[in-house]
Amino acid sequence: MKNSHIAKRYWDADESQLAASADLAASMDDLINFTIGDPDIITDERIIQGAFEDAKAGYTRYTESVGLKELREEIAKYYKDEYNHKVGLDEIMVTTSACQGMWLVLEAILDEGDEVIIPSPYFPPYSDQVKLAGGVSVYLPLEEDEDYQLNVEKLEQLITKKTKAVIINTPNNPIGSCLSRETLEKIGEMAGKHDILVIADDIYTLYSYEMPFIPTATLQGLAERTITLGSFSKDYAMTGWRIGYIIAKPEFIGVIKSINENNVYSAPSISQRAAIHALRLRKEIQPGLLQEFKKRSYYAYERLNKLKGVHVMEPKGTFYLFPNIKETGLTSAQITEKLIKEAHVAVVPGSAFGPGGEGYLRIAVTLGVEKMAEAFDRIEEMDIFR
Structure with missing residues (x-):
């Protein structure tokens, strides 16, 4: 926002796509949110x-x-x-x-x-x-x-x-x-x-x-x-x-x-x-966390690779996956919008992560397998992935 009382270096500052995705996710009651890397597990x-x-x-x-x-x-x-x-x-x-x-x-x-x-x-x-x-x-x-x-x-x-x-x-x-x-x-x-x-x-x-x-x-x-x-x-x-x-x-x-x-x-x-x-x-604490998030990552990996036009690298680390959606012919922002509107599932467009991110999505597996299963069941019903 341009205002003479605001430092010029912030005049062109826009809300990040990461934050925008999270805000949209919070606005829908039944939306399943894969946007923010904030584990659903409470501190020990x-x-x-x-x-x-x-x-x-x-x-x-x-x-x-x-x-x-x-x-x-x-x-x-x-x-x-x-x-x-x-x-x-x-x-x-x-x-x-x-x-x-x-x-x-x-x-x-x-x-x-x-x-x-x-x-x-x-x-x-x-x-x-x-x-x-x-x-x-x-x-x-x-x-x-x-x-x-x-x-x-x-x-x-x-x-x-x-x-x-x-x-x-x-x-x-x-x-x-x-x-x-x-x-x-x-x-x-x-x-x-x-x-x-x-x-x-x-x-x-x-x-x-x-x-x-x-x-x-x-x-x-x-x-x-x-x-x-x-x-x-x-x-x-x-x-x-x-x-x-x-x-x-x-x-x-x-x-x-x-x-x-x-x-x-x-x-x-x-x-x-x-x-x-x-x-x-x-x-005492970390082995359980590691086991849980590895299980979630591999579950998402298997479900993603079953979708038409999508492939993703086998998980190596973190609790994020970065599936390639280029074969769909749509941009990452377009796929993100369709996921929200048609499946009520929120992810982050790869374009939010700088050069080289376009053509990908980021999925944070910070939800349990049961909730992820519901999300992927919805996604599989979308015409673009069938």
Whole structure:
């Protein structure tokens, strides 16, 4: 909206297709909603109860601006126990979500005109946050016929003197793909060769189906140049707690801390206490989450591949599927509209996820199999898929 009292950089700001899809879904009583990656599973009762007791015990005030020492110790212990990777307490910053963490990181590293390479399709806030930090997004296509592995030769062709970083997200939203160890190592070699940073958006670490998750920072030569974003939202079904963290070298954390002190100062104390309980209970909580979402992903995969004009990659990770609908002859927005009007099923058009997203849909399997079955039964009755 153009208004002389609104900053010009926001004059052309439109509601994202992701948000628009969610809003439309909320307006229909019988609509089955596959739009937002917000699991229908409630946070484990033990986490809730632990945070509740901590709040009653007095954890209702500001914490250290970098986060509770006890939580940072648990995060460091987690990386040591799970990946044999040492992280210092001065390398950890607790944030109000990984999304806020990404903004803080970009604010800390970008000068005006610096470039950030974003593999595309991508999580929509990436490009907006790069722009807000004064940077320029450069898109690297991820190709279905390359198993959505990042093509390092194409990556190198995009690197210029202005390139500051490349963002990687594995397991990937919106695609549901995972980068191989070989691909990650090649990215590391390229980053070292050109002295650029790697921003690793590691928020679906639990949901790596084919092989155990590999943190980028644990690979040879990457610890020094990787900034890691972590989150409790998906791995612990804690989206509403808004709690995440950044792992980076102390010089980065120092700058990020200063920026955040002018933003929210510290993450919510009660959410930080909940995160502590989540980490300590992860061996009991996470196996059930992994099993449930893998089951849902494979159910949706099988149903999607039965539809005429649709095919989708076997699930590799996350709880998203990115079916190819090009053979229908319609755009992703047209298919999305037909699904809502004819089947009362909401998905997100692939065009919402940047270059390369057109011709696809994103489906978040954040509903149980019974509800998904109802949705796919409706979809199968549509003429276009018969």
